[in-house]
Amino acid sequence: xxxxxxxxxxxxxxxxxxxxxxxxxxxxxxxxxxxxxxxxxxxxxxxxxxxxxxxxxxxxxxxxxxxxxxxxxxxxxxxxxxxxxxxxxxxxxxxxxxxxxxxxxxxxxxxxxxxxxxxxxxxxxxxxxxxxxxxxxxxxxxxxxxxxxxxxxxxxxxxxxxxxxxxxxxxxxxxxxxxxxxxxxxxxxxxxxxxxxxxxxxxxxxxxxxxxxxxxxxxxxxxxxxxxxxxxxxxxxxxxxxxxxxxxxxxxxxxxxxxxxxxxxxxxxxxxxxxxxxxxxxxxxxxxxxxxxxxxxxxxxxxxxxxxxxxxxxxxxxxxxxxxxxxxxxxxxxxxxxxxxxxxxxxxxxxxxxxxxxxxxxxxxxxxxxxxxxxxxxxxxxxxxxxxxxxx
Numbered sequence: 001x002x003x004x005x006x007x008x009x010x011x012x013x014x015x016x017x018x019x020x021x022x023x024x025x026x027x028x029x030x031x032x033x034x035x036x037x038x039x040x041x042x043x044x045x046x047x048x049x050x051x052x053x054x055x056x057x058x059x060x061x062x063x064x065x066x067x068x069x070x071x072x073x074x075x076x077x078x079x080x081x082x083x084x085x086x087x088x089x090x091x092x093x094x095x096x097x098x099x100x101x102x103x104x105x106x107x108x109x110x111x112x113x114x115x116x117x118x119x120x121x122x123x124x125x126x127x128x129x130x131x132x133x134x135x136x137x138x139x140x141x142x143x144x145x146x147x148x149x150x151x152x153x154x155x156x157x158x159x160x161x162x163x164x165x166x167x168x169x170x171x172x173x174x175x176x177x178x179x180x181x182x183x184x185x186x187x188x189x190x191x192x193x194x195x196x197x198x199x200x201x202x203x204x205x206x207x208x209x210x211x212x213x214x215x216x217x218x219x220x221x222x223x224x225x226x227x228x229x230x231x232x233x234x235x236x237x238x239x240x241x242x243x244x245x246x247x248x249x250x251x252x253x254x255x256x257x258x259x260x261x262x263x264x265x266x267x268x269x270x271x272x273x274x275x276x277x278x279x280x281x282x283x284x285x286x287x288x289x290x291x292x293x294x295x296x297x298x299x300x301x302x303x304x305x306x307x308x309x310x311x312x313x314x315x316x317x318x319x320x321x322x323x324x325x326x327x328x329x330x331x332x333x334x335x336x337x338x339x340x341x342x343x344x345x346x347x348x349x350x351x352x353x354x355x356x357x358x359x360x361x362x363x364x365x366x367x368x369x370x371x372x373x374x375x376x377x378x379x380x381x382x383x384x385x386x387x388x389x390x391x392x
Contacts, residue, residue: 079110086121088158100158118158123222125152126173128180136232137181143189148227149204151176153219160218168217172208175215176224179207193229194246201226 082105083089089101092114101115108115129135129148136144153172155161165171183203184192192200205224212219231239303310327343 075110079107081106081108081115083117086119088118088120090116090118090158090162092116097159097163116158116162118155118161120155120158123152123154124169125150126169126176127151127227128173128176129227134177137184139184139189139192140186141188144232145184145189145192145229146232147180147184147192147229149176149180150225150227151205151208151221152223153221155218156220157216157218160216162218164216164218168219171215171217172212172219175211176204176208179211180204183207189231193231197226197229 081089083101083103085103087103089106090097091099091101091108093112095114098113127148127150129146135146135148137147139145151172161168183200187196187200201224205221208224209221212221230236299310299314327348
């Protein structure tokens with residue numbers, strides 16, 4: 001029978017009371033029963049059933065030791081922690097720095113020490129010049145340049161990173177901005193925008209790192225780059241014209257240097273050739289002069305030995321050198337008023353035609369037929385050799 005049916009509960013309710021009793025069960029009674037059960041569990045004496053609480057010494061010494069042992073084990077195992085690779089564990093004892101632990105499993109006494117884990121392998125980045133008016137900087141020549149920088153850095157010393165400065169990342173930004181503004185302020189705008197970017201970046205990285213080391217932030221810069229450097233938006237058109245003019249100037253200079261490199265070697269080569277020709281002509285003239293001098297001295301020596309013969313020979317040589325270039329000769333004979341005309345050109349033509357029919361000039365048949373022209377038709381060199389032999 002159900003509890004709510006008449007006579008089904010046997011005069012009792014589910015809470016241990018009787019149906020004739022009205023109201024909820026007594027909470028104090030429930031608590032006393034629970035305490036009696038717990039006391040019996042730890043070896044104590046339960047209540048006397050009259051509602052009285054168990055005595056203070058109800059829990060034995062063994063129960064207390066068990067509780068303390070369990071609590072100690074929980075405390076002991078709760079102090080185990082693991083530091084992942086690429087991180088460092090900073091141990092604090094009562095809030096003060098005590099030690100830095102490396103990657104791996106470690107233990108610390110909880111409630112006495114605490115652990116701060118710091119990532120030292122991750123690369124962090126900060127960009128300078130992205131906020132309003134942050135990128136505008138004054139140069140040495142009183143111009144304004146719009147520059148943007150980006151820095152990548154890591155944590156080198158976890159202790160310094162946690163305790164020496166309040167916000168190391170903000171300190172990094174401020175140090176980089178201070179270093180960059182100092183460097184930009186000591187250089188001209190053209191140098192920064194054109195060919196001086198590498199130098200500006202190197203000096204900015206070095207100066208920023210010095211500031212970070214001075215403040216002991218525990219940070220190290222891995223890379224600093226200049227993302228952009230140009231004139232402000234308001235004057236970019238005029239600056240672009242100036243840059244184009246500078247590029248045209250450089251292009252014309254390069255073309256002029258190329259033309260110079262092409263013309264100068266040729267001119268130097270021609271000059272060297274002319275110098276060599278002049279030296280050769282000089283040597284030739286000197287050699288000819290020395291030869292003429294030697295010949296004159298030899299003739300002079302022969303003249304001193306036989307003046308008349310040498311004088312006559314010189315006269316004949318001079319007349320021969322004149323007449324061998326002439327095609328017509330007029331001969332004046334002594335004791336007669338007649339002039340003998342010798343058409344040498346006609347005679348040469350006739351001798352050439354006769355040589356073609358009889359034989360080559362210089363052959364015995366030709367010389368036998370025309371003995372009067374044998375002497376005249378001999379080459380000057382042969383006659384010169386004969387004269388030289390006669391003089392000697």
